[in-house]
Amino acid sequence: xxxxxxxxxxxxxxxxxxxxxxxxxxxxxxxxxxxxxxxxxxxxxxxxxxxxxxxxxxxxxxxxxxxxxxxxxxxxxxxxxxxxxxxxxxxxxxxxxxxxxxxxxxxxxxxxxxxxxxxxxxxxxxxxxxxxxxxxxxxxxxxxxxxxxxxxxxxxxxxxxxxxxxxxxxxxxxxxxxxxxxxxxxxxxxxxxxxxxxxxxxxxxxxxxxxxxxxxxxxxxxxxxxxxxxxxxxxxxxxxxxxxxxxxxxxxxxxxxxxxxxxxxxxxxxxxxxxxxxxxxxxxxxxxxxxxxxxxxxxxxxxxxxxxxxxxxxxxxxxxxxxxxxxxxxxxxxxxxxxxxxxxxxxxxxxxxxxxxxxxxxxxxxxxxxxxxxxxxxxxxxxxxxxxxxxxxxxxxxxxxxxxxxxxxxxxxxxxxxxxxxxxxxxxxxxxxxxxxxxxxx
Amino acid sequence: xxxxxxxxxxxxxxxxxxxxxxxxxxxxxxxxxxxxxxxxxxxxxxxxxxxxxxxxxxxxxxxxxxxxxxxxxx
Numbered sequence: 001x002x003x004x005x006x007x008x009x010x011x012x013x014x015x016x017x018x019x020x021x022x023x024x025x026x027x028x029x030x031x032x033x034x035x036x037x038x039x040x041x042x043x044x045x046x047x048x049x050x051x052x053x054x055x056x057x058x059x060x061x062x063x064x065x066x067x068x069x070x071x072x073x074x075x076x077x078x079x080x081x082x083x084x085x086x087x088x089x090x091x092x093x094x095x096x097x098x099x100x101x102x103x104x105x106x107x108x109x110x111x112x113x114x115x116x117x118x119x120x121x122x123x124x125x126x127x128x129x130x131x132x133x134x135x136x137x138x139x140x141x142x143x144x145x146x147x148x149x150x151x152x153x154x155x156x157x158x159x160x161x162x163x164x165x166x167x168x169x170x171x172x173x174x175x176x177x178x179x180x181x182x183x184x185x186x187x188x189x190x191x192x193x194x195x196x197x198x199x200x201x202x203x204x205x206x207x208x209x210x211x212x213x214x215x216x217x218x219x220x221x222x223x224x225x226x227x228x229x230x231x232x233x234x235x236x237x238x239x240x241x242x243x244x245x246x247x248x249x250x251x252x253x254x255x256x257x258x259x260x261x262x263x264x265x266x267x268x269x270x271x272x273x274x275x276x277x278x279x280x281x282x283x284x285x286x287x288x289x290x291x292x293x294x295x296x297x298x299x300x301x302x303x304x305x306x307x308x309x310x311x312x313x314x315x316x317x318x319x320x321x322x323x324x325x326x327x328x329x330x331x332x333x334x335x336x337x338x339x340x341x342x343x344x345x346x347x348x349x350x351x352x353x354x355x356x357x358x359x360x361x362x363x364x365x366x367x368x369x370x371x372x373x374x375x376x377x378x379x380x381x382x383x384x385x386x387x388x389x390x391x392x393x394x395x396x397x398x399x400x401x402x403x404x405x406x407x408x409x410x411x412x413x414x415x416x417x418x419x420x421x422x423x424x425x426x427x428x429x430x431x432x433x434x435x436x437x438x439x440x441x442x
Numbered sequence: 443x444x445x446x447x448x449x450x451x452x453x454x455x456x457x458x459x460x461x462x463x464x465x466x467x468x469x470x471x472x473x474x475x476x477x478x479x480x481x482x483x484x485x486x487x488x489x490x491x492x493x494x495x496x497x498x499x500x501x502x503x504x505x506x507x508x509x510x511x512x513x514x515x516x
Contacts, residue, residue, distance in 0.1 A: 055487045071487055182466025190508040237508045245466045253482050259509050299505035305474045316505040326502040334479050352501050378501045
């Protein structure tokens with residue numbers, strides 16, 4: 001009798017450990033930004049347990065945008081292994097962003113997005129609009145639980161609000177584990193509904209930038225270039241994933257994603273310079289992008305535990321119907337230093353091809369294309385990130401970590417020739433940024 | 443090129459799925475895999491912050507998790 005009881009007890013423990021492992025794998029495989037770190041706690045909670053993570057990040061580009069971001073994340077693991085995750089993110093953005101126009105040998109004057117007021121750019125400088133100041137508040141909630149033997153389900157919501165932007169999202173995932181929970185197949189859906197109400201309204205495609213009006217000025221010429229005050233976009237993602245434990249040291253994951261973005265995809269703040277044959281800007285026209293984009297990606301990741309260290313390598317290939325495709329390789333190497341402290345170097349390489357309608361400027365005399373944008377973020381580009389993280393276990397068992405990274409973007413010509421004076425101008429300016437982060441978990 | 447990638451991916455998935463019965467560990471061999479550093483996303487906060495940066499600075503997003511909408515990032 002005693003033996004049978006012991007046996008049952010042991011089975012229960014093993015099953016619980018298995019469910020925990022499955023939940024961990026399933027949630028980490030699926031949930032991305034709302035993943036559940038606490039699920040990996042090695043101590044089995046005997047009752048409901050809370051854990052908290054907080055982080056502060058500072059992102060700063062030389063001469064451009066700076067952002068400060070604070071995150072507070074709460075996890076609750078219930079005694080039945082269900083997991084509740086709630087995350088609050090607040091960020092503040094200030095600084096200057098490239099408006100799309102090209103540098104010129106003379107001073108250039110641009111109207112602010114509101115139509116009210118203007119700003120000057122010095123000869124030879126990449127035109128940057130320093131209007132941007134924004135604060136964003138984001139709230140995420142996610143619930144994960146076992147649905148049936150071998151099935152784990154998860155559902156979540158997202159709300160993000162900034163001055164001119166509202167984003168609402170829902171997601172759902174289901175994971176099926178088999179082969180002693182060494183294999184997990186998962187399927188997820190997510191849908192976002194965004195509303196954009198940009199300062200100054202939505203410019204008409206290729207409308208000419210009008211001169212600014214001032215305090216008592218006439219708004220009518222600005223208003224004539226506008227087609228409304230707000231617009232929507234929806235993003236629907238489908239993701240199929242497969243996670244496989246290879247052996248005691250190695251786990252691997254493969255994902256396929258299909259994403260449809262539908263609606264207002266133009267950036268209302270971006271313009272293109274209209275140049276004469278000598279490369280001198282004659283006008284600035286608001287950009288226009290297609291109102292639909294279909295993206296697909298494959299993602300593969302492997303983690304390998306050496307005797308002490310852990311290597312994490314991932315690769316993503318993305319392609320879309322704007323003819324952008326990109327390669328991303330991301331590598332982290334975990335080096336334990338003893339007493340719970342560690343170092344983690346990080347290397348990331350990114351390369352993208354230009355959208356078919358990307359062009360750094362428009363030429364006078366050429367017919368206007370249906371779509372055009374000079375936003376370098378959809379142009380040809382290579383980017384690198386080099387970083388180092390240091391983490392330590394505090395005396396009370398809480399975790400503290402610091403991360404410092406350098407991010408560099410090298411935009412490149414997609415083959416357009418620079419006419420006249422542009423030959424002496426820097427059109428594809430390099431961007432250098434620093435990412436600094438402090439995290440504390442308790 | 444794109445089709446080639448798609449087919450390679452399907453092939454890789456099928457190979458993995460069919461070979462997976464011989465892969466893996468017994469429940470009592472999960473000592474290393476159970477470490478939080480061995481989770482596929484061992485630092486979810488870092489990942490979310492990075493996703494947000496790269497989403498707003500590059501033309502690609504998602505892959506590992508949902509790409510999503512979420513901000514009118516500049």
